[in-house]
Amino acid sequence: GAGVSQSPSNKVTEKGKDVELRCDPISGHTALYWYRQSLGQGLEFLIYFQGNSAPDKSGLPSDRFSAERTGGSVSTLTIQRTQQEDSAVYLCASSYRTGPQETQYFGPGTRLLVL
Amino acid sequence: GDSVTQMEGPVTLSEEAFLTINCTYTATGYPSLFWYVQYPGEGLQLLLKATKADDKGSNKGFEATYRKETTSFHLEKGSVQVSDSAVYFCALSAYGQNFVFGPGTRLSVLP
Numbered sequence: 001g002a003g004v005s006q007s008p009s010n011k012v013t014e015k016g017k018d019v020e021l022r023c024d025p026i027s028g029h030t031a032l033y034w035y036r037q038s039l040g041q042g043l044e045f046l047i048y049f050q051g052n053s054a055p056d057k058s059g060l061p062s063d064r065f066s067a068e069r070t071g072g073s074v075s076t077l078t079i080q081r082t083q084q085e086d087s088a089v090y091l092c093a094s095s096y097r098t099g100p101q102e103t104q105y106f107g108p109g110t111r112l113l114v115l
Numbered sequence: 116g117d118s119v120t121q122m123e124g125p126v127t128l129s130e131e132a133f134l135t136i137n138c139t140y141t142a143t144g145y146p147s148l149f150w151y152v153q154y155p156g157e158g159l160q161l162l163l164k165a166t167k168a169d170d171k172g173s174n175k176g177f178e179a180t181y182r183k184e185t186t187s188f189h190l191e192k193g194s195v196q197v198s199d200s201a202v203y204f205c206a207l208s209a210y211g212q213n214f215v216f217g218p219g220t221r222l223s224v225l226p
């Protein structure tokens with residue numbers, strides 16, 4: 001079906017507010033990834049889901065960040081009490097995990113600005 | 116742990132020039148290797164990939180060959196266009212492991 005979609009495409013919030021970012025992966029893709037890309041920087045891995053479970057949460061920068069995935073499909077990344085340094089583009093990717101043949105397909109990202 | 120190193124740039128070329136963006140990796144086992152491209156204002160797109168040694172990935176005039184002996188996956192294009200201006204990311208995926216991305220190389224092609 002369609003590619004990975006993310007919403008909202010842009011989000012402006014005030015420091016201290018909570019935000020929720022949504023990712024709709026490609027239908028049938030079992031693996032889902034969240035990354036953060038700060039201005040002019042590379043990709044920073046945040047969290048990975050296989051189905052609804054998250055075997056690797058090692059990239060979450062603090063306990064203000066959390067993510068969940070339901071029904072093996074949609075995922076939500078939540079940032080509580082946002083800080084200005086959280087401003088970045090948050091990218092979601094999905095894949096049909098087949099070991100060495102795995103290819104990640106990326107969404108367009110959510111651009112978050114914390115004022 | 117696994118890692119990817121690539122020239123950070125920026126790389127500035129004139130139209131029709133030859134492009135090489137170097138990428139080397141460190142990994143246990145035999146990873147798959149990828150180049151992703153990010154055009155201005157857009158998300159990452161898969162450009163090409165190779166899954167085993169000596170494989171050559173190619174797409175849109177770009178090529179990269181999986182060199183196990185030098186642990187490299189350099190991206191090349193014989194004649195770049197202005198529309199190739201983007202950020203290019205080298206990445207690897209080892210079985211059972213997550214993707215590891217390089218820092219990205221910004222390419223600017225001038226008319």
